[in-house]
Amino acid sequence: MKSQRDRSDLTPFFEPASVAVYGSLKEGLGLGYGVIRNMLQFGYSGKIYPVSPSYSGEVLGFRVYSAVNDVAEPIDAAIVITPPPTVPGIIEQCARKGVKAAVIVSENFAEAGAEGAKFQQQLVDIVRRTGIRIIGPNTVGLFNAANGFITNPYLIVQKKIRQGGIAYCSQSGYVGTAAQPLEDRAIPVSKMCDIGNKCDVDEADLLNYLADDPETKVVAMHIENAKDGRRFMDAARRVVARKPLLVLRPGRSEEAARAVASHTASLAGNEQVYDSAIKQVGAIRLDTWLEYWEVPRIFAYQPLPEGNRIAILTLTGGVAVVGVDVAVSAGLDLARFSPATAEKLKRIYPRLSSNPVDLGPILSVSDNPFAVEEEVIALALNDANVDCAAISVYAGFDDIVAPIVEMFDHLKGRITKPIAIWIYGMKLSAMDEMSRQLEMRGLPTYFYLETAVKALGIAAQYSKIKLSQGA
Amino acid sequence: MKSQRDRSDLTPFFEPASVAVYGSLKEGLGLGYGVIRNMLQFGYSGKIYPVSPSYSGEVLGFRVYSAVNDVAEPIDAAIVITPPPTVPGIIEQCARKGVKAAVIVSENFAEAGAEGAKFQQQLVDIVRRTGIRIIGPNTVGLFNAANGFITNPYLIVQKKIRQGGIAYCSQSGYVGTAAQPLEDRAIPVSKMCDIGNKCDVDEADLLNYLADDPETKVVAMHIENAKDGRRFMDAARRVVARKPLLVLRPGRSEEAARAVASHTASLAGNEQVYDSAIKQVGAIRLDTWLEYWEVPRIFAYQPLPEGNRIAILTLTGGVAVVGVDVAVSAGLDLARFSPATAEKLKRIYPRLSSNPVDLGPILSVSDNPFAVEEEVIALALNDANVDCAAISVYAGFDDIVAPIVEMFDHLKGRITKPIAIWIYGMKLSAMDEMSRQLEMRGLPTYFYLETAVKALGIAAQYSKIKLSQGA
Numbered sequence: 002m003k004s005q006r007d008r009s010d011l012t013p014f015f016e017p018a019s020v021a022v023y024g025s026l027k028e029g030l031g032l033g034y035g036v037i038r039n040m041l042q043f044g045y046s047g048k049i050y051p052v053s054p055s056y057s058g059e060v061l062g063f064r065v066y067s068a069v070n071d072v073a074e075p076i077d078a079a080i081v082i083t084p085p086p087t088v089p090g091i092i093e094q095c096a097r098k099g100v101k102a103a104v105i106v107s108e109n110f111a112e113a114g115a116e117g118a119k120f121q122q123q124l125v126d127i128v129r130r131t132g133i134r135i136i137g138p139n140t141v142g143l144f145n146a147a148n149g150f151i152t153n154p155y156l157i158v159q160k161k162i163r164q165g166g167i168a169y170c171s172q173s174g175y176v177g178t179a180a181q182p183l184e185d186r187a188i189p190v191s192k193m194c195d196i197g198n199k200c201d202v203d204e205a206d207l208l209n210y211l212a213d214d215p216e217t218k219v220v221a222m223h224i225e226n227a228k229d230g231r232r233f234m235d236a237a238r239r240v241v242a243r244k245p246l247l248v249l250r251p252g253r254s255e256e257a258a259r260a261v262a263s264h265t266a267s268l269a270g271n272e273q274v275y276d277s278a279i280k281q282v283g284a285i286r287l288d289t290w291l292e293y294w295e296v297p298r299i300f301a302y303q304p305l306p307e308g309n310r311i312a313i314l315t316l317t318g319g320v321a322v323v324g325v326d327v328a329v330s331a332g333l334d335l336a337r338f339s340p341a342t343a344e345k346l347k348r349i350y351p352r353l354s355s356n357p358v359d360l361g362p363i364l365s366v367s368d369n370p371f372a373v374e375e376e377v378i379a380l381a382l383n384d385a386n387v388d389c390a391a392i393s394v395y396a397g398f399d400d401i402v403a404p405i406v407e408m409f410d411h412l413k414g415r416i417t418k419p420i421a422i423w424i425y426g427m428k429l430s431a432m433d434e435m436s437r438q439l440e441m442r443g444l445p446t447y448f449y450l451e452t453a454v455k456a457l458g459i460a461a462q463y464s465k466i467k468l469s470q471g472a
Numbered sequence: 473m474k475s476q477r478d479r480s481d482l483t484p485f486f487e488p489a490s491v492a493v494y495g496s497l498k499e500g501l502g503l504g505y506g507v508i509r510n511m512l513q514f515g516y517s518g519k520i521y522p523v524s525p526s527y528s529g530e531v532l533g534f535r536v537y538s539a540v541n542d543v544a545e546p547i548d549a550a551i552v553i554t555p556p557p558t559v560p561g562i563i564e565q566c567a568r569k570g571v572k573a574a575v576i577v578s579e580n581f582a583e584a585g586a587e588g589a590k591f592q593q594q595l596v597d598i599v600r601r602t603g604i605r606i607i608g609p610n611t612v613g614l615f616n617a618a619n620g621f622i623t624n625p626y627l628i629v630q631k632k633i634r635q636g637g638i639a640y641c642s643q644s645g646y647v648g649t650a651a652q653p654l655e656d657r658a659i660p661v662s663k664m665c666d667i668g669n670k671c672d673v674d675e676a677d678l679l680n681y682l683a684d685d686p687e688t689k690v691v692a693m694h695i696e697n698a699k700d701g702r703r704f705m706d707a708a709r710r711v712v713a714r715k716p717l718l719v720l721r722p723g724r725s726e727e728a729a730r731a732v733a734s735h736t737a738s739l740a741g742n743e744q745v746y747d748s749a750i751k752q753v754g755a756i757r758l759d760t761w762l763e764y765w766e767v768p769r770i771f772a773y774q775p776l777p778e779g780n781r782i783a784i785l786t787l788t789g790g791v792a793v794v795g796v797d798v799a800v801s802a803g804l805d806l807a808r809f810s811p812a813t814a815e816k817l818k819r820i821y822p823r824l825s826s827n828p829v830d831l832g833p834i835l836s837v838s839d840n841p842f843a844v845e846e847e848v849i850a851l852a853l854n855d856a857n858v859d860c861a862a863i864s865v866y867a868g869f870d871d872i873v874a875p876i877v878e879m880f881d882h883l884k885g886r887i888t889k890p891i892a893i894w895i896y897g898m899k900l901s902a903m904d905e906m907s908r909q910l911e912m913r914g915l916p917t918y919f920y921l922e923t924a925v926k927a928l929g930i931a932a933q934y935s936k937i938k939l940s941q942g943a
Contacts, residue, residue: 158869159898173790185900251793254800260793260828289922319644322722322731329725357731398629427630429656451760
């Protein structure tokens with residue numbers, strides 16, 4: 002019998018050297034066909050064995066086998082997208098073949114009623130008996146940006162997803178490679194995983210695995226209910242000791258808790274219990290999907306702030322004040338510049354000396370606004386009284402992207418503290434391009450000042466947790 | 473002496489038949505040149521008189537006058553973008569010529585220190601003495617989408633801004649035609665106005681004008697401090713009696729109040745006083761710039777909900793639960809379908825009968841998913857227990873835009889209650905195009921479910937205010 006820790010080793014799921022695929026191999030629309038197409042699209046280079054009793058020949062260049070047992074080589078993983086009544090038999094055969102990990106994408110198991118629950122129970126029994134591990138059923142499964150392994154069978158028009166530090170996990174099919182403009186936004190992903198009905202692999206397994214995963218710098222987890230509260234908390238603690246854990250756990254309201262119960266056929270659990278468990282382990286609770294998708298990037302490539310004092314630099318004074326309100330409610334203090342910094346800023350322009358800094362007046366009269374902006378940002382961030390900064394840049398039109406990106410290239414060598422960049426402008430093309438270029442340079446970008454400030458607030462919150470843990 | 477009401481008639485500002493322009497006429501970079509170029513770009517068809525003592529000939533096809541008095545015809549408005557010491561003299565000459573309205577874009581007045589304050593005081597004196605009205609100084613001024621009149625002198629790469637129902641007003645240069653992707657997002661604008669230092673025209677004048685403006689269906693106002701609390705409240709009441717007034721008033725935190733004081737050289741005013749004043753007049757307070765830009769669209773083209781019961785229809789169950797939390801905290805109740813509706817939904821698919829509705833399972837097996845989606849949305853919205861709905865659509869890739877837009881075209885004739893649409897997907901091109909097409913059809917779209925739900929919550933809040941006022 003394997004130990005709990007061994008059971009959390011999900012390596013065969015994320016890094017299989019070979020995979021069997023069960024599902025319709027019909028060209029174009031078949032879901033088995035789709036998942037193979039997607040693996041090829043993302044550059045998965047392991048061995049692929051389509052399995053189908055009713056299909057012969059090749060699919061996308063791979064020989065189709067009528068049974069998994071006909072394959073002579075060992076197989077690490079299986080992806081199963083066939084009707085529920087067929088799934089237990091398939092998993093049984095996979096287990097016998099020595100397959101270690103199966104992702105069951107098919108729907109209509111426990112979430113759909115009594116009959117589906119019966120098939121799901123059969124899966125649980127096979128897991129207990131054979132030791133094969135299962136993710137799902139009722140899931141889009143997983144994606145590994147490092148090797149292009151993907152279990153999503155649906156059409157994916159993204160060509161490449163940027164490899165980076167964020168692990169996105171969820172109990173929902175919303176979290177997957179097809180539901181966010183990951184490529185267009187250059188979002189840096191390590192792993193994605195929807196654990197679906199979690200008949201076997203659950204949030205605790207996933208957290209234990211991600212705690213150890215060197216590619217993952219931050220874990221964003223959407224969870225509605227934990228299968229085992231104590232295991233979940235232990236695993237969450239392991240994560241927090243090494244990297245930030247951000248938890249989106251809906252159900253603050255009774256209405257939401259009822260909705261969870263209805264769509265997952267399981268109890269949502271007590272809101273207060275979850276809230277205090279999340280706090281107790283040192284994880285950070287998120288409230289919205291916006292925060293779930295947007296906030297982790299600050300952890301993916303920025304250092305942690307050493308304190309909670311923020312500088313806010315914008316191009317119009319009025320905008321920044323809303324940022325101050327958000328900063329305060331996110332636990333940040335508005336930094337007070339040291340007299341030396343204030344003096345230097347004043348020498349650049351008389352009205353630059355206080356925080357929030359309104360760069361508008363000086364930039365509108367300067368001959369070299371980008372050099373001035375760089376200097377002011379560097380002065381502010383290098384003040385000992387400042388721990389982090391939210392910086393606004395104007396992506397008004399396409400031609401302004403290059404000089405601003407260049408300004409940040411110069412600036413990068415001059416600063417060591419975390420920043421978040423708010424981009425605004427009048428052309429989506431310019432805003433999107435500036436965002437992509439800065440993200441590729443490890444600078445997190447946001448389209449609202451408030452999100453930039455909130456991200457820094459959450460970074461400071463995690464930093465404080467680490468300090469209190471004596472790390 | 474004019475009455476207060478007459479003084480709030482800002483028609484000469486927004487609908488001048490003729491305008492004098494003061495500012496550098498240097499081709500390309502001159503700000504006087506820039507504002508004329510922008511007026512032409514947006515199709516302003518009134519008469520334009522560039523005025524410059526140091527320039528002769530023509531600019532962009534308009535004869536340049538050395539003084540405003542040389543113009544034989546009457547002139548309604550002036551745009552002034554010259555150094556502060558020159559401005560009082562220019563305004564004096566304009567007043568003598570009979571110009572009714574002057575927008576002073578130039579900076580470095582009271583906001584910049586004692587010398588600027590002196591010039592600003594001279595402007596106030598001229599207003600008192602002559603009756604000319606001034607917007608500014610220190611402002612990007614105004615824009616009227618109906619006639620293309622614009623006072624912004626900076627480069628604007630948007631070609632056309634969609635005419636519609638939203639008036640955006642502010643004390644900040646952030647609120648203008650160059651700071652938001654208004655064209656790319658098809659945001660429906662009636663008027664925009666930055667009142668800047670408000671040496672004369674203030675928020676109360678603007679609100680009185682917008683209350684009467686038939687083009688404006690909803691007013692979004694960013695305000696840091698009111699010049700006259702009672703006048704502001706009276707004007708706000710006049711707006712609320714006719715159309716919703718959404719107020720973004722930062723300064724909840726002391727830090728923010730200090731920041732206001734510092735950048736406007738005026739007091740922010742007491743937070744509690746403002747908060748209760750906003751509530752008392754029946755306006756709605758916003759917290760973020762995101763809400764300021766995103767929420768008004770629901771008022772611009774959707775009917776008011778008659779109650780606060782929301783239906784949430786998504787494509788994955790897990791996503792909706794976060795929406796339920798947001799709904800509850802925005803004052804909405806989750807609608808319970810009537811037995812008749814539940815029965816009809818159940819006949820379409822067994823698991824469709826409860827709210828939030830998870831459309832995923834039925835759409836993934838349906839031969840005609842768009843027809844099913846249309847039917848389910850229509851059934852939900854036509855239930856007497858439902859007042860509004862947040863609906864999610866998947867803009868995964870470009871080819872899916874057309875059939876979904878078509879589905880909404882069919883749907884429009886079948887529903888009368890307000891909806892907000894959450895768009896998600898993996899290609900920005902598809903998401904942006906779907907958004908534009910639906911917005912052009914009067915359907916407000918959002919890229920996060922939470923924003924869609926929040927917008928409906930605010931609509932329901934205003935609806936309740938109207939009911940309590942017996943309107």
